[in-house]
Amino acid sequence: MKPSSDPSRTYKWATLVCAVVAVGFLFAAAVRENISADWRRYQANYKKILLAKATDDTARRTAERFPIEIRQVTVPTLGAVDRCVSCHNGIDDPRMASEANPYKTHPKGLLKIHPVERFGCTVCHQGQGAALNFQEAKAEDYFWDYPLLPASLTEATCNSCHDPDALPPGAAAKLVRGKKLYFEKGCASCHKLDGKGGSLGPALDNVGLKTKHQFMRAQLQGSQTVWNWMAEHFRDPAKIVPASLMPAPALTELDTQALTVYMLSLRQREIPSEYLARDKIEEKYARLHPGEPDGKTLYQQYCASCHDTGLFTRWDKKFGRFVPGIRNSAFLKTEEDECLLETVREGRPGTRMPGWGPKAGGLTEKELSAVLGYLRTSAPFQDLPPAPERGSAERGKVLFNHECAGCHGTDGKGLIAPALANPVFQKAASDAFIAQTIRLGRENTPMPAFGRAGISEQEIGDVLAYLRQWEPKGPPAQRAGR
Numbered sequence: 001m002k003p004s005s006d007p008s009r010t011y012k013w014a015t016l017v018c019a020v021v022a023v024g025f026l027f028a029a030a031v032r033e034n035i036s037a038d039w040r041r042y043q044a045n046y047k048k049i050l051l052a053k054a055t056d057d058t059a060r061r062t063a064e065r066f067p068i069e070i071r072q073v074t075v076p077t078l079g080a081v082d083r084c085v086s087c088h089n090g091i092d093d094p095r096m097a098s099e100a101n102p103y104k105t106h107p108k109g110l111l112k113i114h115p116v117e118r119f120g121c122t123v124c125h126q127g128q129g130a131a132l133n134f135q136e137a138k139a140e141d142y143f144w145d146y147p148l149l150p151a152s153l154t155e156a157t158c159n160s161c162h163d164p165d166a167l168p169p170g171a172a173a174k175l176v177r178g179k180k181l182y183f184e185k186g187c188a189s190c191h192k193l194d195g196k197g198g199s200l201g202p203a204l205d206n207v208g209l210k211t212k213h214q215f216m217r218a219q220l221q222g223s224q225t226v227w228n229w230m231a232e233h234f235r236d237p238a239k240i241v242p243a244s245l246m247p248a249p250a251l252t253e254l255d256t257q258a259l260t261v262y263m264l265s266l267r268q269r270e271i272p273s274e275y276l277a278r279d280k281i282e283e284k285y286a287r288l289h290p291g292e293p294d295g296k297t298l299y300q301q302y303c304a305s306c307h308d309t310g311l312f313t314r315w316d317k318k319f320g321r322f323v324p325g326i327r328n329s330a331f332l333k334t335e336e337d338e339c340l341l342e343t344v345r346e347g348r349p350g351t352r353m354p355g356w357g358p359k360a361g362g363l364t365e366k367e368l369s370a371v372l373g374y375l376r377t378s379a380p381f382q383d384l385p386p387a388p389e390r391g392s393a394e395r396g397k398v399l400f401n402h403e404c405a406g407c408h409g410t411d412g413k414g415l416i417a418p419a420l421a422n423p424v425f426q427k428a429a430s431d432a433f434i435a436q437t438i439r440l441g442r443e444n445t446p447m448p449a450f451g452r453a454g455i456s457e458q459e460i461g462d463v464l465a466y467l468r469q470w471e472p473k474g475p476p477a478q479r480a481g482r
Contacts, residue, residue: 038132038133043069050062053095075123077275078123081120083129086132091106124157128148155173161280162277163282163283164179165179174258177258178259181262182262186301189304193205208266208267209268217229230260234249234260247318296374306353307323307327310326311444321417329443334436336430341372342424345360346424384433384436387461388457390464391464396462396463420470421470427472435460435461
């Protein structure tokens, strides 16, 4: 009789084969990590370069004794454990200036003032410092929060220890340009930075330390990195963030890169004081002890992106409405300082106009007064003729719907013109101001002079009575010129 076959025999052979394969992989990994690792090859080549460049016996002996080993820089105060120097052996050797990477001397002579043993590498370059091959050090496709910055963006980290504006010309040109663009393009009108700015967009104080997981990347093409997200977002905000209110800022490619560098530089990272340059300490002191505010600069930073020069009413194509010309002389002659300040301080709820007071946009009363002073350079306030007595709200409603509702809306909440039912407007605007605006209109704006078109004082009083039905309930507001 034939002996019965063992059913477990197949599984035993399969287990044996798998074990042999596993041991083979482990052996190959051990060889790769310990014998054929990239850093060993780079160090061996570096040793050959040292021998080739040796010009005397001392240099030759030093090259021959160059050890092939893992090198590591540890900086506990910065939380850095960096093995980048295991491959980049010549970064502080002037003789390597003409060699290719990874043997090349660090560019711009920066290690003379940023010695690697004191600063490490990742504090400036990011990346996975403990890695021993380039792909893992780059860490773009690994579970690592801060991948290696491209060389074109490394200026971003200078802002951690330096005031970019105080660096030598050209030392951080993109960072300086990006900071300038941030204010020139009026980004602060929608975004807060250091507690000051608009509220339509997110605050940007720590955006440079956000990880890619904190960004909406469903529409992002190419590299799934924070910097690529930022660059693509600047090129077409609504493509990257559907329904975004942010208009495309019309940047050149160089400006896109510069603004990306500046965004990456915005980091709330605690750097030990001994690492801060003197200019950074002075910058922090100046922020805590600001000088006299400049109204023109404040206007450019926070107002100009919507109001432009402010001399003319501007049509906003994105939002389909007129933006008032707040430096228009016809407007300023009829607008009291109290009303102007209240509007700037409180904004216009329900519109894109945010409040800029200390509790909203972060501007101090001194800065608000400086903005008012700049607006007043266009025209002083002139005493207004008294407003007619408020008449019949019923007759005023008919007139309003016929003459005004097409721009201001039948409910007074605004269509393409300001919202007259807005509580801040109702609180700040006097009857005399409203009446004079109806009489004379606004030069260089779509608001016509109804007084010249035959609207009588009695009819203006009727419209006033109708408009004041939208006045917030409570004690009567005290207004200049009422």
